[in-house]
Amino acid sequence: MSVIGKTSEELSTGWRRxxxxxxxxxxxxxxxxxxxxxxxxxxxxxAPLERSVITAMFASVLILGAPLAWIGRLWRFIIAILLDFxxxxxxxxxxxxxxxxxxxxSVAELPHAWQIGAxxxxxxxxxxxxxxxxxxxxxxxxxxxPFYIRLSRKTPNLNGNRQVFAGFVLIALGLLASVPTIxxxxxxxNAVFEWRxxxxxxxxxxxxxxxxxxxxxxxxxxxxxxVQVTExxxxxxxxxxxxxxxxxxxxxxxxxxxxxxxxxxVQAESLQAFPIDLQIGGQxxxxxxxxxxxxxxxxxxxxxxxxxxxxxxxxxxVLQSLHPxxxxxxxxxxxxxxxxxxxxxxxxxxxxxxxxxGQPGEFWNMRGMHSRLGFQRSYFSDAYPEGEYFxxxxxxxxxxxxxxxxxxxxxxxxxxxxxTLSNHAPYDLPSKYRTLKLNELxxxxxxxxxxxxxxxxxVFGTFVDELRKTGLLDKSVVxxxxxxxxxxxxxxxxxxxxxxxxxxKYDHWKVRxxxxxxxxxxxxxxxxxxxxxxxxxxxxxTLLSLLGLTTDTFGMMGExxxxxxxSLVVFRDGxxxxxxxxxxxxxxxxxxxxxxxxHGDRQVSxxxxxxxxxxxxxxxxISDLVIRGDLVPSLSPHRK
Numbered sequence: 001m002s003v004i005g006k007t008s009e010e011l012s013t014g015w016r017r018x019x020x021x022x023x024x025x026x027x028x029x030x031x032x033x034x035x036x037x038x039x040x041x042x043x044x045x046x047a048p049l050e051r052s053v054i055t056a057m058f059a060s061v062l063i064l065g066a067p068l069a070w071i072g073r074l075w076r077f078i079i080a081i082l083l084d085f086x087x088x089x090x091x092x093x094x095x096x097x098x099x100x101x102x103x104x105x106s107v108a109e110l111p112h113a114w115q116i117g118a119x120x121x122x123x124x125x126x127x128x129x130x131x132x133x134x135x136x137x138x139x140x141x142x143x144x145x146p147f148y149i150r151l152s153r154k155t156p157n158l159n160g161n162r163q164v165f166a167g168f169v170l171i172a173l174g175l176l177a178s179v180p181t182i183x184x185x186x187x188x189x190n191a192v193f194e195w196r197x198x199x200x201x202x203x204x205x206x207x208x209x210x211x212x213x214x215x216x217x218x219x220x221x222x223x224x225x226x227v228q229v230t231e232x233x234x235x236x237x238x239x240x241x242x243x244x245x246x247x248x249x250x251x252x253x254x255x256x257x258x259x260x261x262x263x264x265x266v267q268a269e270s271l272q273a274f275p276i277d278l279q280i281g282g283q284x285x286x287x288x289x290x291x292x293x294x295x296x297x298x299x300x301x302x303x304x305x306x307x308x309x310x311x312x313x314x315x316x317x318v319l320q321s322l323h324p325x326x327x328x329x330x331x332x333x334x335x336x337x338x339x340x341x342x343x344x345x346x347x348x349x350x351x352x353x354x355x356x357x358g359q360p361g362e363f364w365n366m367r368g369m370h371s372r373l374g375f376q377r378s379y380f381s382d383a384y385p386e387g388e389y390f391x392x393x394x395x396x397x398x399x400x401x402x403x404x405x406x407x408x409x410x411x412x413x414x415x416x417x418x419x420t421l422s423n424h425a426p427y428d429l430p431s432k433y434r435t436l437k438l439n440e441l442x443x444x445x446x447x448x449x450x451x452x453x454x455x456x457x458x459v460f461g462t463f464v465d466e467l468r469k470t471g472l473l474d475k476s477v478v479x480x481x482x483x484x485x486x487x488x489x490x491x492x493x494x495x496x497x498x499x500x501x502x503x504x505k506y507d508h509w510k511v512r513x514x515x516x517x518x519x520x521x522x523x524x525x526x527x528x529x530x531x532x533x534x535x536x537x538x539x540x541x542t543l544l545s546l547l548g549l550t551t552d553t554f555g556m557m558g559e560x561x562x563x564x565x566x567s568l569v570v571f572r573d574g575x576x577x578x579x580x581x582x583x584x585x586x587x588x589x590x591x592x593x594x595x596x597x598x599h600g601d602r603q604v605s606x607x608x609x610x611x612x613x614x615x616x617x618x619x620x621x622i623s624d625l626v627i628r629g630d631l632v633p634s635l636s637p638h639r640k
Contacts, residue, residue, distance in 0.1 A: 358394025
């Protein structure tokens, strides 16, 4: 019977059946569409982009929702609720990750998602009230579910062929709606889909959910591409390092100055450069680090080269002198690789070596990664039977006290790699340790950070005093550096404390990038301020030079900072600093790339830095090939 020949009662019954059949899933998919589009369009963008957010999101929802048409209506409703909940959790995680790390989650980070429990305080500190409203539609759907079950039992099912047809229609409509997005990716006028783009730029162009579909496709392609590094690529890597080795003949005046000495590393959690020498209301924030600096080679132009792996990136970049990878962390994606880090090199030269951190060894796969880098022994939280815990693990005071006993029992010469934890975002230091009087800074992110740094400074000072008493201090090279930025974002208090304009994205970027590096030789020999430009990758080559082991730097991408020449410090996003100029390819500066003089902060044309830009790009590509192809063994002086 045609629609014209149907009675109003039959039409009403037909529409009711369709509403019962498709209404709940349609409501949930519509809610998903609205909140994902809202989140995508309200995310701050550094520059105008050609966008396809609405059509891309519409296409994604249609294609994801199409298979629901092929399921029985009760299970369709339940699965739709689960889909809504899962994707809303993903959206919430994206927003928190963006506020914490400045970028969006990637599928490559899923292997270490279980570690979220260790940073729950940092996560809750980043939550916003809008995240609560994202779950309202899920609560409404759950409340309606019992009523729907009763109503559904009283209403006949639609013909199964209609359900199959409806599913294919939704897929067809989704593919049609995706055409503008495909065109945008293909033309890529804003260059947001290139290797150098931040993921948040892709979200700004096509939205959160389409980004994740794109990210999954790129991840699978990358895994496929990385199955084998071609012989031509291997030859390119060999030629690159051979050329670097031939070009690095200049010797340092300090070469061999620490020959045969112990090496003690202190990788300080979230320690940036700006608190050093800082005073607030007449109070010195880091008195012990200031004193330690006067006895050390103090590098005042040292930069953070970590990326998504944060602390694990710092360990890898420092000890292996290669760049972090573009997505995810080395320790989760390339744990099975064969490395030859600084501890392995020193072990080959008669050193004993160990690493220590008051955290479980499974975190960031440290137990496996430390062994891969060459440590003979590693001590994690299970090796520290007592002590106070806050921040990310064992409190630094108890960590230093107990680790000092380990140092006393080591056969010499030894290398000790100590990783601190207490100075970690959101810097909720127990009140008994908040000894600074910060007035209007109290309770702010900057105020909490300064209190936390002051605590680290105090316990580090005690550790150094104990090393001095035992005689270990003047039988060792002691290296102290910050592992990565403090994630203070563009806090207005930071601009006020440091005296630069709050709206200056450039000044905030510089503060985030600068970290401290101190290298103390016995009796404070050769101490002084070093203005040489360097980064994490330069630490191991510098140490090997001081120890007289320069031939072992083959295969490392860093430079010996004691030679007095600036290193080209390359950042994972393609930015770099060469000692004279900053080339900033970071999304937060508009427009980008943008270039400044290091001394004077005058903006300049980036055209004059094209040669260095190509070098920076090449270094990232070579480092990626070494890691993807597991080529470190072939770069060893002992290679077969």
